[in-house]
Structures are given as C-alpha cells and as structure tokens.
Amino acid sequence: MAATDVASxxxxxxxxxxxxxxxxxxxxxxxxxxxxxxxxxxxxxxxxGSQLVVNSDGAFLGSVSGGCIEGAVVTxxxxxxxxxxxxxxxxxVTDAQAxxxxxxxxxxxxxxxxxxx
Numbered sequence: 001m002a003a004t005d006v007a008s009x010x011x012x013x014x015x016x017x018x019x020x021x022x023x024x025x026x027x028x029x030x031x032x033x034x035x036x037x038x039x040x041x042x043x044x045x046x047x048x049g050s051q052l053v054v055n056s057d058g059a060f061l062g063s064v065s066g067g068c069i070e071g072a073v074v075t076x077x078x079x080x081x082x083x084x085x086x087x088x089x090x091x092x093v094t095d096a097q098a099x100x101x102x103x104x105x106x107x108x109x110x111x112x113x114x115x116x117x
Contacts, residue, residue, distance in 0.1 A: 018051045021061045031056035031081035035073045037064050038088075056081050065091070 022032045037050040045066035052062035052070065054077035064073055069091050076087055 015051060018053045018062050022053045025055040033077035033080040035064050035077055054078065
C-alpha cells in the first residue's frame with residue numbers, strides 16, 4: 001500500500017505491514033511512532049499486540065481500538081515524534097474518559113427508536 005493511501009486506512013494490519021510501513025517512512029526521512037496494545041480487559045475490540053504506526057505527517061496504518069481512540073493515539077504519537085519521549089496511555093471507561101474520546105454510549109432518542117420499528 002502506498003503511503004498516500006495509508007492516511008485513510010483504519011483497519012487492522014499485521015505486524016509485518018506495520019514494521020514495513022515504518023521502515024518505508026523512515027527511509028523517506030519521516031518521523032515515525034508505533035503504538036502497541038499492551039493490555040486489555042473485558043470485550044476489547046483489539047487484542048494485545050495490535051499496533052498502529054504514525055508518521056510525522058499524520059498518516060497512519062493499523063488499529064489499536066477499532067474506534068475513536070485512534071484519534072487520541074495518533075495525536076499522542078505525533079507528540080512522541082516531536083519530543084522523542086515515549087508514553088504509556090491508559091484508556092478506561094470512566095465517564096470523563098469516555099466523553100474525551102467519544103466512547104460513551106448514547107441511547108437512541110424516542111424518535112430514532114420509532115424509526116427503527
């Protein structure tokens with residue numbers, strides 16, 4: 001997959017694809033960061049070892065959540081590229097965290113429930 005195609009890719013990728021893309025970007029003199037799921041609990045959408053690689057332009061490949069946590073991870077990865085300091089992120093399911101990364105379930109409105117009947 002060409003680097004220009006990667007910016008819109010959010011699906012899971014195999015480790016060799018992640019590492020290969022990171023190498024391609026490094027050869028092109030781009031900064032690179034790799035995020036890896038190191039622990040999960042409950043019904044996590046991505047398994048331990050899932051990865052996402054980000055370049056200094058904000059293009060990325062892979063998935064660590066299958067959802068809107070990806071945006072927060074990409075933002076942190078860009079900061080890692082800029083300052084060189086690794087980070088360990090923790091995404092729980094408290095109400096505050098859920099609102100911050102758009103994970104909070106919102107029940108359908110009465111009008112939406114009627115439409116689905």
